Amino acid sequence: MIIEWVAQAPVLLVAALVIFVPGSAALYLLGVRGIALVAAAPLFSTFATAAVAIALGMIGVGWSPLSWGLAILILIGVTALIGRALGGRLSAAPSRARWLLPSALVIGVLLGIWRLATYITDPAGISQTNDAVFHMNAVRFILETANASSLDVNQVIGGSSFYPAAWHAVTSLIVAMTGSSIPVAANMLTLVIGALIWPLGISWLARILTGSDAVAAYAAILSSALQTFPLLMFQWGVLFPNALSTAMIPAAIAVVMTLPQWVDGRDRWRPLARAALLVLVVIGALALSQPAALLPWAAIVLVWITARVARDERLARSRRWVVIVVSWIALAVIWVVLSRGTSGSHWPPFRGKVEVFLDVLLNGQLRVPFAVGVSVLMLVGLVVAWRVRALRWFVFAWAGISLLYVLVAAIGAPLVRVNILGAWYADPYRIAALAPIVVIPLAAIGLDALIAAVASRVRRRSGAAPSSRVTPETVGIAVATLFMIVLVLVRPVAMPAFLEATFDRESRYVAVDDSFLTPDERQLLESLDDFVAPGERVISNPSTGAGFGYMLSGVDVYPRTWSAPRTATWEVLAEGLRDAGTDSSVCEALQAYADPQYVLDFGPGEAGPGRYEMPGFTDFDGQTGFDKVAEVGDVSLWRITACSR
Template sequence: MIVGWLAVVPALLVTLILVFLPGLIALRGVGMRGLALVAFAPLLSVAMIAVAAILLGLVGVAWSPLSLGSVLLVLVLVGLLLGRLLGHPTPEPPGPAGDEGRWLLPVGLAIGIVLGAWRLIAYVQDPAGISQTNDAVFHMNAIRFILDAADASSLHVSAVIGGSGFYPAAWHAVVSTVVAITGGQIALAANAFTIVIGAVIWPLGLAWLTRCITGSRRIAALAAVLSPALQLFPLLMFQWGVLFPNALSVAMLPAACAVVMSLHVWNGNDRPVASWVRGVLLIAVAVAALALAQPAALPVWGLICSVWFTDLMLRVRRAAVLPARVAIIIGVWLLLGFMWYALAQGTGGSHWPQFQGKFESLAVAVLNGQLRIPFAWGISILMLVGLVVAILTPKLRWLAATWLCLTVLYVLVASVGMPLVRNVLLAPWYADPYRLAAFAPIAVIPLAAIGLDRVVGMIVARLPRAAVIRSWTAVGVATAGVLLVVMLRPVPMPAFLEGTFDAESRYLTAADTYLSTDERALLESLGEYVEPGERVIANPSTGAGFGYMLSGVDVYPHTWSPPRTAAWDLIAERLRDVGEDPEVCAALKSFGQPRYVLDFGPGEDAPGRYLMPGMTDFADQPGFELVTERGDVSLWRITACED
């Protein structure tokens, strides 16, 4: 398996350069240094790439590595100019007295990155594997559309399925650029970005957030080591859905919170106006990155920052007189409510029912076993210790409150069926428990790191050089624990409504998977049999949904969901009778008169899947001519409607 993943190295390196280099250069010019610089760089880079795509789309310039590079160069120069105009803030402050070990944090980050990458690789297994999920059909085909249309704008990418309007396409812009630069497969580039999201961006952001919370390099290092320990994130977002944009947005969320909590670094007394402008710009970058990756992270970002800010305003009395502080707090929460409601109105409401009792959902959240995932006993015990420490430490109480808020959101989505709750409060996530459960580690991991630090500290307190021993012992214990989880524990994907688990990775292609081995082989060879510009029609509830992505041929529909029209319903039921039923030809004409059809079977009757009995068994039917076949799947020419 490891040898096979060597093929991902070029795409991985290009992805790392794209996601880190522009942000590193611009932020260094603004004055960021150290962990803050490295952790926040992906947010600026992702925001710049997504904004560049929108700008190029608006002016009609083709999307390419050259055009993107030109816009990025201009944006980086603007950042450097702003840095010179606004001046540099004070450097990142050192850790508190006794915070030892300059190498401790880099070592912790390295361990977290390696373990996180291994966990993702061990699940995906095939470096060119395609997630066998409904949403993957849209995301993969969207990449092909961007490459064909030379347009990665978030305002235009939904045209792949005939739509219009805004769709967050930061993830798609990055992956399409990697494909364009490397010339590799779309799936391979997507999997490379998966590693960067889950094993690099995520631990860096968590470490920075934890350091902002605690002021300790040691605890930040522990958070980095523990970052891949929970299945809830990052792994679950690459199992369920598949939710690539959500994964990118959640991975950037810790750094987006940390930049707000470190605003004191940007608010020096020497140039207060410049300092505030710098702070506002950094927050704007965080918001843009989250919004253009997946706006569903914005309410949680606002919630975490509001809880932190409320605690700060109530605890730091010199900030302002009490009435003014209360007014500011109310204003912040009203702003959060407005943003939350606006995002709720932009979705389709609730798509999922409740499935657990209130006490059961609370219990599984405490044990980090949401969605019937096996309980994470070790992390949960450390988290509970961390909760006790946080409650007893005034400056950390807001973290305990944040954990409670995220837990309440999960309890609501799992156990409350009230329409107001599901269609408004939970609407930004379609009342999807998978999406909401993925936010829990943002609070759980820092709490577990605090708990582990306290436990190890109590054990070694009486030993000579206790501080040094405490640091390296804690890192060693965390590494050993996560290693056991990553190396020995299986990570099946839970289907919470059915109460079942996947038998294997959803990225593996086999004879009986959604995209079967024969289906993939035929789709990859379609260009040999279908003339340029011709459309192929197919049942998207089979592997044919990936046809456009794998072949570049216009295999319609480009998504997992078929058109909801009477014409399509007629085709789904009676296409095989086209030689005897002229109404079918009229229905085909409404979809561009496709001259080919794929027979990948009738589909399936399951959530998000459809049976289409008329789109199979064309042998011996008048009006069809066999073009080619692979195993039990085949490509047919529709001759009945030819003039």
Template sequence: MEWLSQWWTLLCALLVLFAPGAVASWAIGLRRLALWAFAPVASIAMIVLVSTAFGFAHIRWTLLSALAGLLVVAALLVGARFLLRMPGVRPAVRGARWPLVLGLVAGAVLTAARFGLYIVSPEYISQSNDAPFHLGAIRAIIEHGTASSFGLGGLLDPEAPGAFYPGAWHATGSLIALMSGAGIPATTNILTIVVAAAIWPLGAAWLAQSASGRRAVGAVAAAMSPALLAFPLLMIQYGILYPYMLAVALLPAAIAVVVDLSARIDGAPRVGRVVQVILAVGTTVLALAIAHPSSVLMWALAVWLLAASRALALVRRPEVRVAPRVAALAIAVAGLLALAALWWATSHFLTADYWGPTRSTRRALIDIASSGYAGTQSAWWMSAFGLIGGIVALRRLRTAWLSVAWIGAAFLYFVAAAVHTVAIRTLIVGPWYSDTYRLAAMIPMFTIVLAAWGVIAITDAVMRFTGLAGAGRIEAVGTWIATVVIVAVGTAVFVATPVVQRYHVANGKQETRSPFIPAADSWLSLDERALIARLPETVVPGARVIGNPGTGASFAYALTGVDVYPAKWQVPRSPDYNLLAQNLRDAASDPAVCDAVDRLHVQYVLDFGPGDPGTGHVKMPGMTRFTGQPGFVSVDRAGAASLWRITACG
């Protein structure tokens, strides 16, 4: 019932993510499935464009101003369509439409159910390292009135004013919160479910349909979209990787739009078609780059493989003249050089090797073979279907790119998971921070599409072998069989891969509960959250509260809007903060402490204990045990959590 009460937040999220982009998709000529699958890509790009423009123009980001900006962009696109007479994109696709609808419904319902069961309540938050920043960034955008990525990092970190941070997810979340009036936790959770249960199945279905030319393959891909736990579920079990999850969910549609547009390139280019391609590609790159820059590399790799396969197919056609053949090969080579340059630049300037290898060579290969990436539950049945689909795709030069793209994604995962040489890791997978989990999330989009193709290939073979349908009726009969397959696959997906807790590939430990579920021993304990909820009433307006980010204090700003420092889990580098972390409780006897208190403008302190010395957390003995200490007055208490006013410094 808690989830049902969020129907208005859900509707607002769907409107924000689909309505602006649907207009843009229509303007560039997309229709039916393509229009709705590409709509989130276009919406994200439009939100990024408007928020960035507002940032440079110093226009405040509010609900009305944001909607006005989106309306202007949409109007310009519609005007360009009529002025330039951009053609419609209608690729040749076989099969009935209603199984596709059934597959999309199955994928959406199963994914939403899984996420609802894992998150448990719309008011719960992920108690993971990155969550305070992501939730706090939505709060900061609303309060400061700026959603530009050029400066987002500095909204929560006074030590990094003007810092760039890719903020497509955060700007989108702020717009949903402004429109719905929902709190930050509910907004975040609804946005997460829409990304997983709406954007992801639509993109998978469109990519499968575009690559195969058959709606039945798209229908089965949509039903299979929740089958692999490496994406999207793993993205809220680890990290938490909200922006990266959005970027990966957008990737299938981002690739599919190029597949559909490339199929229509024939004859002399017209102005309308050239502008159409520029708008589609520009929209895609903008959305992916500001959702998460690393996703552009995977998109570029898939697009180059597609272009290379089309070029080779053209070269092999005997009726094509020499000049077009040479031009096609030259474009393919130039594309490869551009991709290599982009990869090299990203690996040198936007890279890191934060995480070392987590799997042995044998274990990494088993992960790939079993579709159980990064310690997630094995799905051998998906691998079997995917192998068949991969063989089918390889039989045609124009579709072989899809199988090669799967091989490329699997290779990147192997490097992150099992290769020990730092130079190799940094060069090849550095843009993903050499992280096993992030690379694991890239493979499912190709696995699912190939597996769906394999399922339909098997049904085709069975029909031909048994004589159930002649060559002229195979699509009609196949539609009904595909419907049965969708129902069976949907049921199997949920039974075979239920909601399971994450397995830590780095240390071999299995989580026992969802990080969204609060408990007495969780990072943000029940007592801490109860006390935080009262901060707007217990703290003087405008006053600053200090706390240990190794405790639940780092969530306080995101949940209440009270100035609690720091507002993320990273420890500030400030010498003043470090002094207070060790000695704040001695403020009455140490003048240096009061000097630091004054420079940081601190009036209150949250005592949530000394902190956890484990990974991502720190012990701060100066921010605990204030009972009996001179210079501190108790303001509020909830169990072991307490709030104190600092009186030692005047």
């Protein structure tokens, strides 16, 4: 396994460069330095990439690494001009031990890669999940149409509505730049999201929150301690866009928290202009990745703003309260609008009132095994944060994020599930993934407090002066690293099915004979272009895994998502396609779907969530009007001759 992953290192490098280089260059020219420069870079790169894709689509310029690169250079040049006009610099914070944070980040990155790679197993593996069909087919669509615009990408399934396509645009660039397959590019971007963007962002947030390099270092190392993020977003769904947007939330919060550092008492318009620009980048990055991320970001930021405004004696008390109340009302309105703008609540509550609070306190959301070690550190961190006035607001932020999980897991009222949880479709997986944003910094604060307490006790008992070689921070790094190594080796990471209270037997990226996409099915799909001429259409039951056909071959395999059309016409095919030679209504139904010339027989399918039985799509052997074209194991491709015109 290790050799296969090492062989894909160039693809991983390109993925990292696409995510970090544009943002780092632009923010450097804007005056950003230190960890902020690297941690905030994905926000600019993601926003710029998705915005450029929309702009190129609108003016009719094809999407490619060249057009993207030229547009990015123009944006960086504009940023340089803005940076010169605004002046100022966000300097790196002074540090007693310059090695501390960089070394911790390296450890955190390696642990994150280890955890994700061991779950994915094969760098060319495909997530055996419903949403993976749409996301990967969308990347193929971008590559074939040279259009990565969020206004157009939904055309892959015949839609015309906006769909946040930042992840898809970035993945398509990786494929185009490296020549890798779409699954490999997607998996390398997964490593960048979960093992680079996330630990950098959570570490920077911890640094801004506490002013401590040690706390930031511990946060980096502990960044992959919880299954709920980043791993869960690559298990369930699969939710690539949610993973990207959630990974950027910590840095997005930290960006806003740094804005006061730019303030110059002699000049007001420049800090305001810079603040507006940076907030625009944050909003754009989150909205074009997955708009639901805007809500927890805005809520946490508003808790911080509320705490600052409440303490600001320069404002009259009445004015302070007006600002606070109006801000929260505005957020509430935006929250309801975004929540009601989706297809609504799709999942029921599943947890009792007492159980759900244990889930929150012990980080056992979705019935995953309780994360006792991290939870103890978090509880210590909560106590420390409550006792420090400047940190107390973060306790409320933790309570707010925890409340979202309590609501989705235990409250069934439609008013709550539609108006508060609708932005996530009342999906507990998506909401549980928000918890580490607040839990990891608190756990880092808790670890720092415990290390400091133990070090102080040891010094008092020994009477020795502090060692310049073995500092409390060194011990903390060692303890956190050892804790994570044991955790990664021992703690199970099977995907939980919360409604059934069961867990997956194995990784959802592992293809076996009873997988959504079996090895035989994948082999046949990858060879479709050998048998099907360009422009011809293949029809299938997409919930058997055949929906991956377009992504794997470039052949027009319909439907291009896991869900078939819910129409009476499709029902005719689902029940009786195999009878096309004797039932004229079948040929009439096929006309509605552009007269496909081929059909895939991947069996009848199965009944279950996101799965459909379609007996009409199997057993063509001996049926009039069908000729076998190719076969791999039990799966086959047939030419439809019954409806020849």
